[in-house]
Amino acid sequence: MEKKEQLSPILKATTEMLKHFGCEHEDALSRLRDIKTELFELNIRLDELNRTRNLYSLNTSRKKNVFSPIQSQDASNQKETELMQNIEELTQRKHELEEQQAAEQEVLRETEDRLRTLRKAQLSLIQLSKSPAFEEEEDAEIFEYVETDTPDIRSHGEQILLLEAFDKTYLATILKSRVATPLSCQTHRLENLRRLITTDPEQARLMLEEFETQNKQMEQTLQTQLTQLHQSFDEKRPIQTILDEWIMEFRDKHPEFVLDSSTQVKDESLVLPYIYSMTIIQLIEFLFDNVVHHANANQIRFRVQITGTMVDVFLSDNGIGIPEDAYKNAPWYSSLHKAEEMLFLLDGRIQISGSKGHGTTARFTLPL
Numbered sequence: 001m002e003k004k005e006q007l008s009p010i011l012k013a014t015t016e017m018l019k020h021f022g023c024e025h026e027d028a029l030s031r032l033r034d035i036k037t038e039l040f041e042l043n044i045r046l047d048e049l050n051r052t053r054n055l056y057s058l059n060t061s062r063k064k065n066v067f068s069p070i071q072s073q074d075a076s077n078q079k080e081t082e083l084m085q086n087i088e089e090l091t092q093r094k095h096e097l098e099e100q101q102a103a104e105q106e107v108l109r110e111t112e113d114r115l116r117t118l119r120k121a122q123l124s125l126i127q128l129s130k131s132p133a134f135e136e137e138e139d140a141e142i143f144e145y146v147e148t149d150t151p152d153i154r155s156h157g158e159q160i161l162l163l164e165a166f167d168k169t170y171l172a173t174i175l176k177s178r179v180a181t182p183l184s185c186q187t188h189r190l191e192n193l194r195r196l197i198t199t200d201p202e203q204a205r206l207m208l209e210e211f212e213t214q215n216k217q218m219e220q221t222l223q224t225q226l227t228q229l230h231q232s233f234d235e236k237r238p239i240q241t242i243l244d245e246w247i248m249e250f251r252d253k254h255p256e257f258v259l260d261s262s263t264q265v266k267d268e269s270l271v272l273p274y275i276y277s278m279t280i281i282q283l284i285e286f287l288f289d290n291v292v293h294h295a296n297a298n299q300i301r302f303r304v305q306i307t308g309t310m311v312d313v314f315l316s317d318n319g320i321g322i323p324e325d326a327y328k329n330a331p332w333y334s335s336l337h338k339a340e341e342m343l344f345l346l347d348g349r350i351q352i353s354g355s356k357g358h359g360t361t362a363r364f365t366l367p368l
Contacts, residue, residue: 018118025111029155032104036162036332039097042090043333044173049087051177101332108155159332160341171225178221182214239272239280240265243304246281250288257292261302270306276368279342280311283350286335287315287362295319295360311348311366321354339364 189207196204243263251259272280291297297319305312323329330336336352343350347367354360 014118014121018115021111021114021118025108025115028104028107028111032101032108033162035097035101035104039094039101039331040162040165040169040333042094042097043331044169046087046090046094048173048177049083049090052083156341156344159337160345162332174221174225179218182218186211186214236271238265238269239277239306240268240270242277242281243284246284247302254292256298258299259302260300263304263306265304265306266308270308272368276311276346276366279346280313280366283339283342283364284313284315286339287313290335290362291315291317291319291360297359306368309368311368312363313365314361314363316361317359319359321358322352322360326352 189211193204193207193211196207240263243265247259247261247263251257288300291300295317297317299318301314301316303312303314327336339350342348343364343366348365350362350364352360352362
């Protein structure tokens with residue numbers, strides 16, 4: 001009885017602190033979610049403005065000649081100035097939001113540390129108590145503890161939903177800016193082309209060449225997005241075959257890399273469920289894309305081992321390495337975070353490390 005009386009106020013205080021820091025954690029998550037949403041919309045807007053500026057500058061530079069009216073050039077300069085001002089304002093706001101995001105993430109880390117410590121303390125107190133009456137009295141508190149022990153899962157869930165929304169919105173932005181808008185412009189300029197064919201054949205020829213260039217760019221954009229939306233492999237084939245064909249395709253596309261590869265599948269006839277084959281290929285593509293576009297490397301070592309219960313993928317390069325704070329400083333919508341969330345959904349893990357002069361090493365594991 002004396003033991004219960006001694007432990008009860010401590011357990012009560014621990015529970016109250018859990019509630020307090022749980023509320024702080026929820027508030028920080030809510031603020032962080034709002035910041036990420038605004039950053040998400042802001043980055044899309046910045047992308048649109050930058051592409052508009054580049055396209056606008058390209059079009060105006062092509063039209064420059066000594067016969068152009070001065071008023072037109074002044075209007076072009078004014079339009080470009082307005083675009084630059086908008087970009088600078090949005091960039092400044094982006095920096096402010098990134099600082100706020102870092103501050104909120106620090107708050108989350110601190111509250112999560114406190115919550116973990118308090119939960120351990122609460123569990124220890126419950127284990128110390130042997131009284132059945134005490135256990136019944138605290139059943140509600142124990143249930144509440146279990147419910148509050150899910151901030152990481154909620155955080156991952158929010159991140160996954162945000163990434164999904166980002167992918168859809170980014171796809172819509174790309175199709176609008178690189179396909180829909182150029183098509184609309186071409187439709188209007190066809191009227192001018194009809195007149196120029198008879199009045200100025202040379203100018204008409206130049207305009208046709210520009211149409212041809214834009215059509216190729218639109219076709220490439222569509223093909224890239226279609227490839228990302230639909231993986232080009234037959235999931236009914238063995239994973240060994242899918243991997244071997246992917247490696248051969250990479251060698252054909254990038255002969256500048258020396259690729260030392262090895263795939264070991266315990267059962268060469270093993271056919272994985274589609275979601276696993278798709279995830280493995282997408283993650284491998286993510287790792288190789290980083291090497292191709294960011295590592296400044298020319299040698300890649302690639303190993304895949306698949307047993308009946310586990311997938312183990314290893315990759316290393318001889319490039320410039322990766323900063324220690326790369327994960328922390330990467331935007332929330334980066335491929336690095338996306339890879340982590342994909343693996344989280346399937347209970348997998350990823351590790352990426354590297355240093356200057358030693359290249360980058362990446363490894364992910366995925367239970368089957």
